[in-house]
Amino acid sequence: MxxxxxxxxxxxxxxxxxxxxxxxxxxxxxxxxxxxxxxxxxxxxxxxxxxxxxxxxxxxxxYFSGKTVVSIRLDRIRPDTMPAITLCLPYGLRMDGMARRFPPLKAKYSEYKRLMDSINDYDYKNETLKDYLIDIFKNFTRFYDKQNMSLDYMFDSDVSIPYDLWKDSEKLVTPGDKVDDFLIKLELIGVRNNMVMQHVDMHPVVSVVAERPSHIRKCFTFFSELNPAWRNIKFNLNEVTLIFRHNKYWFPPNMYETPSGKNKIHFSIHSANATPYDLRSENFINLKMDHTYQVAFSTIKTIRLKPPYETNCHDYDPDNIFERERTRSDCRYKCFEMELVGRKDCCIDTNKNRQTCRKCTLWSTNFIQHHFAQRSHMCPYGLRDDCALVADDMCEELCQKSCHTCYYNVDIKDKNRIQGRDPWDKVLYIELAHNPLLDQTVEHSPEMSFISFxxxxxxxxxxxxxxxxxxxxxxxxxxxxxxxxxxxxxxxxxxxxxxxxxxxxxxxxxxxxxxx
Structure with a gap:
């Protein structure tokens, strides 16, 4: 139409x-x-x-902003995993073992041993003798530095102070002998499944701290999650006792008496999935030898969410199954090294000349575990403080925090000084227990769940x-x-x-x- x-x-x-x-x-x-x-x-x-x-x-x-809300529960966490405990000795090298390994040091060590075997208690405060003994020890540290040996030697039971004293090459251990001679006697008592349990950590995580030339600490971390045996053990903690005895043939015992905090025992209680590099220096407590300390703690457990949430946490790989960082400390150590290698004016040699850092282990306050120390050498120069602080601050932001972290409120008391002992035989007692305060569990949850959306x-x-x-x-x-x-x-x-x-x-x- x-x-x-x-x-x-x-x-x-x-x-x-x-x-x-x-x-x-x-x-x-x-x-x-x-x-x-x-x-x-x-x-x-x-x-x-x-x-x-x-x-x-x-x-x-x-919904997609990644915001979280926080719930806080106040209650004693029972049962719970054990907090990690780190004890650092002021020096890692041992004079007796180095003399056995390196013949040029035998004469100096024989002189040192003769003095230690002949001195009396009243010689302990002799400043001239003290300076002479310390000077002998410095000869050993200078020898170690000049040899440019890899850090593997710091995990050698002859060159550095070992945890398993019965593995000392000077001692003969025959089959059937009781091998319980450890550097630190540690015993944990708790209740698990209505039964009293006694645990002894015989395999602490060993690390070193290269603070500066001629000063390398040796550290031992107990109850760490790097040891798979401690990851799933939960119990009601009663008490932990630690006993450390110094051997006067390792280095002069009167070095503990120097005013510097560097020559004290460093003690820290921290999350089991962290190593002390994740903690700042203020988290360490300087302990004096020949004292008994009582440490009481309460727990602040933090549970974070992975990206895209703002807490931005990360599950690290303690078993190294996927060849990733075992802990956040590994991430920060790698980051620290990468930030400084290739930078100009960060490294200073013995003549105070500034230069570009070479790819080697730098003298710093980083905790170095054995998987990092293998075949690595210490750089023959120091590090400018401003470069180290800037790099450390950057790595603090770049490395994600662990999704489960525990912080500890610590109260420490010096109970008494141990009297009536030979001043040359140093000993330290630590008693650890939970204080009367309630624990805190801080858990992050999505601000809006999918069903709420x-x-x-x-x-x-x-x-x-x-x-x-x-x-x-x-x-x-x-x-x-x-x-x-x-x-x-x-x-x-x-x-x-x-x-x-x-x-x-x-x-x-x-x-x-x-x-x-």
Whole structure:
């Protein structure tokens, strides 16, 4: 059928199957009153849809922001894993072992041993004798530095102070002998499954601290998660006792009496999945020899979430299964080394000349474990403090924190000085127990969980559009039935218009499929 305009010109042919024609035809079939009502409803629909879009954007941004909420529980954590304990000796080299390993040192050590075997108690405060003994020990440290030996020697039982004293090459251990002669006598008493348990950690994690030339500490970390045996042991702690005895043939015992804190025993209690490099120096306590200390602690356990949450934690690989960092300390040590290697004006040689760092182990306060020490050598120069501080601060930000970390509130008391002992035979006692304070568990949870996100989004859709899952499913079902058995006009003008468009679109889709 052809159509003409008022001037009698023929109008273009109209496609009666087009969507535009069908909508115009439906619109023209409505009365003026219904058109006004439909127009108002469309405006309200657009306004509500805009409000829904705005609030949905806010909801999405909140859900994907990675924010967390914190819950804090105050209660004694029972049972729980044991906190790690680190004890650092002021020096790692031993004179008696080095004399056996290196013949040029035998004469000096024989002189030192003769003096130690002949002196009396009242000679302990003789300053001249003290300076002479310390000077002999410095000859040994200078010899070690000049040999440019790898740090592997610091884990050698002859060159450095060992934990397993019975492995000393000077001692002969035959099968059947009781091998319980350890550097630090440690015993843990607790209750597990209604039974009193006594544990002894015979395999501490050994590390060294290269503070400066001629000063290398030897450290032992007990109950560390680097030892798989301690990861899943939980019990109610009663007490821990530590006893350390110094052998006067390792280095002069009166070196402990110097005012410098570097010559004291360094003690720290920390999270089992960390090594002391994760802790700042203020977390270490300087202990005096020939004293008994009572240490009481309470726990602050922190549980973080992995990315994309703002806590940004990381599960490290203590077993090195995936060849990643075992602990956060490993990450920081690698980062520290990479930041300094290649930088100019960070390293200073013996003549105070500044130069570029070479790739070797730098003198710093980093804890170096055996897997880092293998075949590595100490650089023959020092490190500028400002470079080290900047690099350390950068690595603090770059290396992610562990997802489970424990901090400890420590109260330490010097109970008494041990009297009536030979001043040349040094001993240290430490008693560790939980204090009366409650533990804290700080747990980060998502600010909005997935189910909360779905519930909030459903609430917004229901509030602004008046829709629910039931209404949507019912509408889909009606449209499907209408298409299958014939279109029935709904009672609502607005729904009629929407249903008409939906029904028409369904028909066109079926037609396209058939034509295809």
């Amino acid at each position: 052809m159509e003409f305009d008022e001037q009698g010109k023929q109008l273009p042919a109209v496609n009666e199957n087009s969507i535009r024609y069908q909508i115009r035809r439906k619109w023209n079939s409505l009365t003026i009153r219904k058109k006004r009502r439909l127009f108002i409803k469309i405006i309200l629909f657009v306004c509500c849809l805009s409000a829904l879009t705005y609030h949905a954007i806010l909801l999405f941004s909140q 779905i519930a909030n989004m459903g609430g917004l859709i229901g509030m602004w559009l008046g829709l629910s899952a039931f209404i949507i499913l019912e509408t889909v079902m009606k449209l499907a039935l209408a298409h299958r058995y014939g279109f029935q006009k709904p009672t609502s003008d607005f729904l009629s218009f929407i249903s008409f468009i939906a029904n028409m679109g369904t028909d066109r889709l079926v037609l396209l499929i058939k034509n295809y």
